Amino acid sequence: MEKAIRKYWPIFVLPTLAAFCVGFIYPFVQGLYLSFCKFTTIKKATFNGLDNYVYALHDGEFWHSFWFTALFTVVSTVLINVIAFAIALALTNKIKGSNFFRTVFFMPNLIGGIVLGYIWQILLNCVLSLLEKPLLALNATYGFIGLTILMCWQQIGYMMIIYIAGLQSIPDDYIEAAKIDGATTGQILFRIKIPNVMPSITICTFLTITNGFKLFDQNLALTGGEPAHASEMLALNIYNTFYSRSGPQWKGYGQAKAVIFCIMVIIISMIQLKFTKSKEVQQ
Amino acid sequence: MKMKKVLALGLVAMMSAAAFAGCGSGSDGSTASEGGSNGTATADGSNGQVYYLNFKPEADEAWQEIAKQYTEETGVPVTVITAASGTYEETLSSEIIKDEAPTLFQVNGPVGLANWKDYCYDLKDTSLYNELTSDSYALYDGDAVAGIAYVIESYGLIVNTKLLEQAGYTVDDIASFDDLKKVAEDITARKDELGFAAFTSAGMDSSSDWRFKTHLANLPIYFEYQDKGIDSTDAIEGTYLDNYKAIWDLYINNATCAPADLAGKTGDDAENEFASGEAVFFQNGSWEYANLTDKGMTDDELAMIPIYIGAGDEAKQGLCTGTENYWCVNSEASEEDIQATIDFLTWMVTSEAGTNMLSEQIGVIPFKQAADTTNLFVLNDRAYTEAGKTPVSWNFTTMPSEEWKNGVGSALTAYAAGTGSWDDVVSAFVDGWATEYAAANN
The missing domain is CATH 3.40.190.10 (Periplasmic binding protein-like II)
Structure with missing residues (x-):
């Protein structure tokens, strides 16, 4: 077995590696090159030096959307993980119908972001209209709250499944022993359960942070960046730079923003991974 | 052990299949529909x-x-x-x-x-x-x-002539902005008695906002271009923005819904309101004819009239055609x-x-060698032109960018809902034009 793997591993790696190169490495490198160009189509690109980056870093709207996105990511990461963990705790207790509830909580994940965005837009606009408050497209604060509600609703189920798996993998002996030693429920939670599900926390925070940063569909459908770009997040800002301006220079600006965006997401998730990994314990 | 081997092989097969399937659907996904091509496409390339x-x-x-x-x-x-x-x-x-x-x-x-x-x-x-x-x-x-x-194509105010008659007017009664305002405000005053409103909702959802941020905005631009004798500009002055405000106020205050709700109204909302007889006027174009007739409206209850904003020689104004x-x-x-x-x-x-x-x-x-058309709104346009009226040309093709339109749209929405002022619209219109023009042409 071992020998066979050592001999044939290139064959096993090949399909995925080929797909990875064609679908990721090549477009990424080309995208990097284009971010230094002025272009309408990628075949007719003229080298432009650092102009695109200079523009992107001086664009007020880009920075506004960065801070809006950062705030959104912090709020949604905390809310989603806390609520998902709480639900996971509840559903790992032996209560009746816990499998049914797991399915129910997971369901919102199966609906696409655009569809969800439009459904929630109708829903929230009706509520706001009844309360005689300005609609989503008129007030960035409501837009922010709406996006947070939508993302929580969609992602809590997914994270819950990961937490449930983590909680179920804690050996019963630990908890039993702790109980015999007279540990309280709180102590069991903070001293045994949480340290043992750290790998799940790592993966869940990673997913929610990157999802928060990369959010596009829901943002486009729910608020469309209104009013006047105030609820526009990074991905939508890049999209708008690329497509809703005229003149060849805008594509380069959009491309430069996209590269900056990519680097930011990588740095932030690296820091997060390092931080949560250091808290993981060996079982 | 054996089980594991089979499982691993199965997984590899599945993943590579998925990877290739992903590539395939990715390249097809960008096109909505395909047809008409046949086997000779490559063979006959010469x-x-x-x-x-x-x-x-x-x-x-x-x-x-x-x-x-x-x-x-x-x-x-x-x-x-x-x-x-x-x-x-x-x-x-x-x-x-x-x-x-x-x-x-x-x-x-x-x-x-x-x-x-x-x-x-x-x-x-x-x-x-x-x-x-x-x-x-x-x-x-x-x-x-x-x-x-x-x-x-032509656009203007599509009128439900049957409802207009019920309100006691005919299309001929409307020959200027003042007439339009009088009729619309009279209908609003008697809204409960009549059972319909003057205007369909001026929805500012992205499916409908182009009717106002682009098409309606064409009118103040057209009259300014006319005055100056130009057909494009790097900086708009906004000489007719007061007229733009007047017509926008008329639309939002005499509509089927409250101005604050316009932000969420769609193009379909307005079309359905019009087709079901909830409003007399509906700003849209000749392309809308098929949709309205499909919904059961007939030629004898439809007409298209110019959008009067109280600028230029209104007696000579035709539909917006371009x-x-x-x-x-x-x-x-x-x-x-x-x-x-x-x-x-x-x-x-x-x-x-x-x-x-x-x-x-x-x-x-x-x-x-064009064939003749049965589109009523196109015939309306022809009749106006034959009567000696000048069509309003389409100048929104000279708007500096999509971004400019979006800025005006946002400001109009906020103004309608009361969360923004008209000054914001003016600034989006005039200052936005200059910045966007510069940004597109530097």
């Missing part, structure tokens, strides 16, 4: 072929049919692919760099041309250009003819393909089948 990237989803079926018919008659393969609504620029950007790029695409006017002029074949000495009824329907890039308009659809032939295509494309277009605008299809599905076409 005689040229046509690939049209269509902009109008509502006409997709008609294009597929006419393409098939042309192929049957001439043997030249014609592929028509339609970009999904609102994604034309994206689709074109990705299609045009392919080996089998569109030989025929479209731009929406001078601003759209700025992006694509490197790809526009000069149509000056072609049979197609000679078929145009007037030079003004060509889109020029310097001296070169970069695009040819293929449809002329085009933002220009055919462009891809200059990067092979010579045979370019010739095949021009031949196809010439056939479209001269043959009976082609002109009939264009007149029925698209509207009025500016070509010498």
Whole structure:
């Protein structure tokens, strides 16, 4: 077995590696090159030096959307993980119908972001209209709250499944022993359960942070960046730079923003991974 | 152990299958629908072929049919692919760099041309250009003819004449902004008694906001251009913005819903309100005719009147008539393909089948051998012109960018809801124009 793997591993790696190169490495490198160009189509690109980056870093709207996105990511990461963990705790207790509830909580994940965005837009606009408050497209604060509600609703189920798996993998002996030693429920939670599900926390925070940063569909459908770009997040800002301006220079600006965006997401998730990994314990 | 091996193999097979399936659907996903092409497409390449990237989803079926018919008659393969609504620029950007790029695409006017002029074949000495009824329907890039308009459309206020009569007026009573204001406000005052409102909801959802941030905004721009005798500008002054405010106020305060709710209203909302008799006036264009008749409205209850904003000589004002659809032939295509494309277009605008299809599905076409149309709103436009009224031209093709329109749209929405002031609209209109123009042309 071992020998066979050592001999044939290139064959096993090949399909995925080929797909990875064609679908990721090549477009990424080309995208990097284009971010230094002025272009309408990628075949007719003229080298432009650092102009695109200079523009992107001086664009007020880009920075506004960065801070809006950062705030959104912090709020949604905390809310989603806390609520998902709480639900996971509840559903790992032996209560009746816990499998049914797991399915129910997971369901919102199966609906696409655009569809969800439009459904929630109708829903929230009706509520706001009844309360005689300005609609989503008129007030960035409501837009922010709406996006947070939508993302929580969609992602809590997914994270819950990961937490449930983590909680179920804690050996019963630990908890039993702790109980015999007279540990309280709180102590069991903070001293045994949480340290043992750290790998799940790592993966869940990673997913929610990157999802928060990369959010596009829901943002486009729910608020469309209104009013006047105030609820526009990074991905939508890049999209708008690329497509809703005229003149060849805008594509380069959009491309430069996209590269900056990519680097930011990588740095932030690296820091997060390092931080949560250091808290993981060996079982 | 054995079980594990089988499982691992199965997984590898599945993942590689998924990876390839992913690639396959990815490349197909960008195109909405495909047809018309047949097996001879590559085999017959020596005689040229046509690939049209269509902009109008509502006409997709008609294009597929006419393409098939042309192929049957001439043997030249014609592929028509339609970009999904609102994604034309994206689709074109990705299609045009392919080996089998569109030989025929479209731009929406001078601003759209700025992006694509490197790809526009000069149509000056072609049979197609000679078929145009007037030079003004060509889109020029310097001296070169970069695009040819293929449809002329009109927009204005669509009136439900039956409801207007119930309110005690006829279309002839409305010949100026003051008349319109009087009628609209009278209907609003008697709204409960009459059971309908004056205007359909001026929805500012993205499916409907173009009616106001683009089409309605054309009027103040048109009158300013007229005064100055220009046809484009790098800085708009906004001389007629008070009129723009007056008509916008009229729309939002005499509508089927409260001004604050407009932010969420869609194009379908307005269309349904109009078709179900909830409002008398509906600002839209000749392309809306088929939708309204499909919903059961008949010619004797419909009419289109000019949008009066109280500027210029209102007695002489006609409908807003123009085009933002220009055919462009891809200059990067092979010579045979370019010739095949021009031949196809010439056939479209001269043959009976082609002109009939264009007149029925698209509207009025500016070509010498155009077939006649049954579109009531187009006939309205013709009647106005024959009565000596001057059509308002389409100047929104000179708006500096999509971003400018969005800025005006946001400000209009906020003003309607009371969360913004009219000054914001003025600033988005005037200052926004200058910044966007500079940004697009630096």
